[in-house]
Amino acid sequence: MALLEVDTLQTHFRTPDGVNRAVDGVSFHVERGETLAIVGESGCGKSVTAMSILRLIPEPPGKSAGAIRFGGRDLLKLSEREMRRIRGDEISMIFQEPMTSLNPVLKVGRQIGESLRLHQGLGRHQAEAQAVDMLKLVGIPEPKQRAGEYPHQLSGGMRQRVMIAMALACSPKLLIADEPTTALDVTIQAQILDLMRDLKERVGAAILLITHDLGVVAEVADRVVVMYAGRKVEEAPVRRLFAKPRHPYTRGLLGAVPRLGSSLEDRAGRLAEIPGMVPSLKTRIEGCVFAGRCPEVQDVCRRHAPGLEEKAPGHVAACHLSLRDQAAAA
Amino acid sequence: MAGTTLPPPRDLVIADALPDVLAPRKPMTGLVGAVRRRPTLVLGASILVTIVLAAVFAPWVGTVDPGTLATAKRLKPPSAENWFGTDMLGRDLYSRVIYGARVSLAVGFFVALLASVIGLAIGLVSGTVRWIDSIVMRLIDGMMSIPPILLAVALMALTRGSLQNVIVAITLAEIPRVARLVRGIVLSLREQPYIDAAIAAGSPMWRIVIRHILPNTLAPMTVQATYICASAMIVEAILSFIGAGVPPITPSWGNIMAEGRALWQVKPNLVFFSAAFLSITVLAVNLVGDGLRDILDPRMAKSL
Amino acid sequence: MNAPQKLLSSAPLLEVNDLKIHYPLAGSLFGRARRVVYAVDGLSFRIARGETLSLVGESGCGKSTVGRAVLRLLRPTAGQVVLAGRRIDDMSAGGLRPLRRQVQVIFQDPFSSLNPRIRVRDALAEPIRNFGLAADRADLERRLHRLMDRVGLPREALSRWPHEFSGGQRQRIGIARALAAEPDLIVCDEAVSALDVSVKAQIVNLLGDLQAELGLALLFISHDLAIVEHMTHRIGVMYLGKIVETGTRRQIFVRPRHPYTQALLSAVPVPDPEAPRRRIVLKGDVPSPIDPPKGCRFHTRCPYVFDRCRTEEPALSEIEKGHEAACHLNARPAGENPLLGGTFA
Numbered sequence: 009m010a011l012l013e014v015d016t017l018q019t020h021f022r023t024p025d026g027v028n029r030a031v032d033g034v035s036f037h038v039e040r041g042e043t044l045a046i047v048g049e050s051g052c053g054k055s056v057t058a059m060s061i062l063r064l065i066p067e068p069p070g071k072s073a074g075a076i077r078f079g080g081r082d083l084l085k086l087s088e089r090e091m092r093r094i095r096g097d098e099i100s101m102i103f104q105e106p107m108t109s110l111n112p113v114l115k116v117g118r119q120i121g122e123s124l125r126l127h128q129g130l131g132r133h134q135a136e137a138q139a140v141d142m143l144k145l146v147g148i149p150e151p152k153q154r155a156g157e158y159p160h161q162l163s164g165g166m167r168q169r170v171m172i173a174m175a176l177a178c179s180p181k182l183l184i185a186d187e188p189t190t191a192l193d194v195t196i197q198a199q200i201l202d203l204m205r206d207l208k209e210r211v212g213a214a215i216l217l218i219t220h221d222l223g224v225v226a227e228v229a230d231r232v233v234v235m236y237a238g239r240k241v242e243e244a245p246v247r248r249l250f251a252k253p254r255h256p257y258t259r260g261l262l263g264a265v266p267r268l269g270s271s272l273e274d275r276a277g278r279l280a281e282i283p284g285m286v287p288s289l290k291t292r293i294e295g296c297v298f299a300g301r302c303p304e305v306q307d308v309c310r311r312h313a314p315g316l317e318e319k320a321p322g323h324v325a326a327c328h329l330s331l332r333d334q335a336a337a338a
Numbered sequence: 339m340a341g342t343t344l345p346p347p348r349d350l351v352i353a354d355a356l357p358d359v360l361a362p363r364k365p366m367t368g369l370v371g372a373v374r375r376r377p378t379l380v381l382g383a384s385i386l387v388t389i390v391l392a393a394v395f396a397p398w399v400g401t402v403d404p405g406t407l408a409t410a411k412r413l414k415p416p417s418a419e420n421w422f423g424t425d426m427l428g429r430d431l432y433s434r435v436i437y438g439a440r441v442s443l444a445v446g447f448f449v450a451l452l453a454s455v456i457g458l459a460i461g462l463v464s465g466t467v468r469w470i471d472s473i474v475m476r477l478i479d480g481m482m483s484i485p486p487i488l489l490a491v492a493l494m495a496l497t498r499g500s501l502q503n504v505i506v507a508i509t510l511a512e513i514p515r516v517a518r519l520v521r522g523i524v525l526s527l528r529e530q531p532y533i534d535a536a537i538a539a540g541s542p543m544w545r546i547v548i549r550h551i552l553p554n555t556l557a558p559m560t561v562q563a564t565y566i567c568a569s570a571m572i573v574e575a576i577l578s579f580i581g582a583g584v585p586p587i588t589p590s591w592g593n594i595m596a597e598g599r600a601l602w603q604v605k606p607n608l609v610f611f612s613a614a615f616l617s618i619t620v621l622a623v624n625l626v627g628d629g630l631r632d633i634l635d636p637r638m639a640k641s642l
Numbered sequence: 643m644n645a646p647q648k649l650l651s652s653a654p655l656l657e658v659n660d661l662k663i664h665y666p667l668a669g670s671l672f673g674r675a676r677r678v679v680y681a682v683d684g685l686s687f688r689i690a691r692g693e694t695l696s697l698v699g700e701s702g703c704g705k706s707t708v709g710r711a712v713l714r715l716l717r718p719t720a721g722q723v724v725l726a727g728r729r730i731d732d733m734s735a736g737g738l739r740p741l742r743r744q745v746q747v748i749f750q751d752p753f754s755s756l757n758p759r760i761r762v763r764d765a766l767a768e769p770i771r772n773f774g775l776a777a778d779r780a781d782l783e784r785r786l787h788r789l790m791d792r793v794g795l796p797r798e799a800l801s802r803w804p805h806e807f808s809g810g811q812r813q814r815i816g817i818a819r820a821l822a823a824e825p826d827l828i829v830c831d832e833a834v835s836a837l838d839v840s841v842k843a844q845i846v847n848l849l850g851d852l853q854a855e856l857g858l859a860l861l862f863i864s865h866d867l868a869i870v871e872h873m874t875h876r877i878g879v880m881y882l883g884k885i886v887e888t889g890t891r892r893q894i895f896v897r898p899r900h901p902y903t904q905a906l907l908s909a910v911p912v913p914d915p916e917a918p919r920r921r922i923v924l925k926g927d928v929p930s931p932i933d934p935p936k937g938c939r940f941h942t943r944c945p946y947v948f949d950r951c952r953t954e955e956p957a958l959s960e961i962e963k964g965h966e967a968a969c970h971l972n973a974r975p976a977g978e979n980p981l982l983g984g985t986f987a
Contacts, residue, residue, distance in 0.1 A: 016356070018356060018357075018359045020358075020359040020361070021360075022360050022363070023377065027358070027359075027362060027363075028361050029669050032356060033353070033354070033356045034377065047923055048810075049838035049839060049840060049841075049906070050838050060908035063861035071359050071360055072359070073357070073359045080852075116402070142917050144421045151897065153512060163686070163927040163928075164927075165927055166892075166927070192904060193485065193701055193928070194700065194867070194909045194910055195700060195905060195906060195909045195923075195924045196700075196910075196927065197911070198909035198921060198924075199923055199925050201911065202921075202923055204616075220838065221837065221911065222839070222913035223910065223911025223912055223913045224911050225913070226911065226912060226913050226914055226915040226917070228913045245917045246915045247916065250914055250915055250916070251916075260840060261839055261840065261845075262913065264840050264843035265839055265840070265843075265866055265868070265870050266841050266843075266846070266868040266871070266872040266912050267912065267913065267914075268867060268868050268895065268907065268910055269871075269911065270868075270871050270872050271457050271891045271895040271896060272896065278847045278850065279846055279847055279872065280843060281840065281843045281844045281847060282840035282843070282844075283844075284840070285810060285811075288914045291803065294472075299923075313353040314350075314351060314352070314353060315351035315352050315353040315354070317351045318864075319862075323716075324654065326353065328350060328351075451910060492712040511666035530754050530757075531749040531750075531751060531754050531755040532708075532754065532755055532756055532757040534713070534715050534747065534749070535747060535749070535755060535816075535819060535820075536757075536768065537715060537742070538712075538713055538715070538745065538746055538747050538823075539742070539746075539768050539769035539772055539819070539822075539823060540739050540740070540742045540769060540773050541768060541772055542735075542736075542739065543735075549760070549768075550757050552758070553760075554757070554758070554759055585924070616721055
């Protein structure tokens, strides 16, 4: 059984001008020890999905439906009390902006120790000793001294390491990382990505990585879910997704990213564009959500929303065009 | 799906239709919508409008001349004839409270208006011109070290009690707060990239202040004005209560309370009604202020 | 072609000489020595007409501060900013105003770069009116329509408010506002960094088209190396307020000769899981510009650091025509220079 199974998750929000279907029927699973990346552009529902798993969606105005099975329990059915016991212990999260997610008036050693005391019932000294070990694990030099410092005394990269130490303190089974390197500089991002890869092997936690950066996905993910307008449009093992994307949106995204090495060509060509913009999620969309921007759109796409089809083992995509592909192959 | 469309081709995989998680609700428009979306704003506004109308049309809402003495009917409890009872001189308390609203509302409105306009001007200049700023801010720091009530009392001590003087005194006491608020807003607006773009577009500083900065200060200023209005009404009542406000002959809520002070334990109605009107009016103004803040704050509007 | 004309066309549009921008930090109450942020510390570059120069580097390297100095949104501490042959670094606000037409700006955040209380029409008309570019009302209207066409927005959008647009559309409005002044140079301060992938591609293409059509020069300030490589002609790599390497696109991306440039390029995540990774991971963080390291500013993180680097600051020296790097390693014979490790890109 998978570690985490998200089944037809819907998270909607009530707004003054209608219901926003931020996540509308997303299913995926995360196996023990693997890294699953959810990739998509802003507003595709990837962060809302992560927040829904941790039940951090404010209700009202939001509401989640479907099932989120984790260790045999449906997280959506747990009481807030039971949920609190899971957060930070079995599932923990790191955020994009480390400064706002650390408490500015608590020393970092104390902050890491806090969750150990809360979830594992350690004494204060024990917890802080273990906090120092965690800081060492995430590669912070002079961990003992750093544990006695406040978040503002650390650099951005150090803070993100502290966040990771805090998230890993209770040896969670699942780590949700929401844009963990987006706010960091490239050289610091490289450090953190290396650290995440290294820790994955040593700690053995599964990682659910939320990102918009296909470069980051290629570097750390095992499998990828591509989201668009609140739906999952494609899912595949990482190499397969980059080699044989089956959804026009995924193809568009891959084409739109400039890659290093363009200077070897004589003149830089144009980047592939995806014309138009994401549709509003406040009106129900008949047909395929990508139909309005799809270069290969057909009549049927506007009438019938495509369901997810298995294109190859472990590779699913929601696109009617596969029919034509098969016909062409035959 | 419309009946005219063709059935989907057989091999097509169609996504399951998903249920609504949140029941669809008609967009809230019109009066009912306004009440449901912002109940406190509507409540505050309706109370305020009622009191303003009563004050404006005071002679036609069942009042008599608030100065009419009737020694035969001194200290009557509330009755069908005198709704709030009568005071020590037999004057109808209901009429006095309604006429008293005129003073409170006039003070609140004019202080809010004058303090906003003058404070806005000072704040805009101070936030824009650095050398003026260093002088003005020291002055304002000094003024703000005195509580506004004491400052108003001190100013009233220099002059004779009249409605205009009360308004001027309270306005002077409120200006520093507004100026400082506006200056803060101006300084943060100056950091906005669109101001840099306007400089690059060749706009001189004065035009940037008028076209780009001023309009963005109006929303927070409007909200602040309501709080000033509420605070001014309280300060006015205190001034009247301690005899430093409008002349005692004028019915005002502070004066009515001051007159009833000696007997309030045996005749609570002497103080109660004017105190209640003052509290309710201040509450209503604050509710309106909070409601405006929610509507005008662009961040709030975006998150909804 | 006669001589004076040739001289004119070869003169750079923008020349920045030994630019320094230092900020004093607010001194403490008890008279401690005032500390100074060396945001930009001796920087020179030139931009020709129609050329794109990119300044790349990590946050705090001073690249945005350089952009603000070129726009004269701040007054440099020392050095010269010469625009089309005229020094603008010490000009008064009034004297500068008519010259501002030549240099416009596009910002990173499409939300805060447009005044929420000004309609698109008025935002675009502001520079046209200020610089007296339109002959009459009809001409103004024609210009507004042409701007909207040029950036790919419907003309009806002129009468709408900024909040009615998406991030990508707002960025197009920002570009239209910059174009309204008919500038020679546009400073693009992280102009596409905040945009989503698919929108980013649209805006990058738009900037490329506009440059080709209008002969604009761009000062492209960015931390996104893949975008920079895609758009630029020349590059200046900045580290702690200085340019450590400069050269053409191919020189920098294929044969970088500064260890920082090499590390920066190797750190970019490649959107291809099959790509071989030869990553140089730098240790530690960028030191503070309040107290920059002695000697070479990069020596605290450099994988090849040796004694000379800690004491003597390397100057930019020419490696080939147009390609300069500030590293002592390049003074060594080729066999002993670890920076010569084959092509990079």
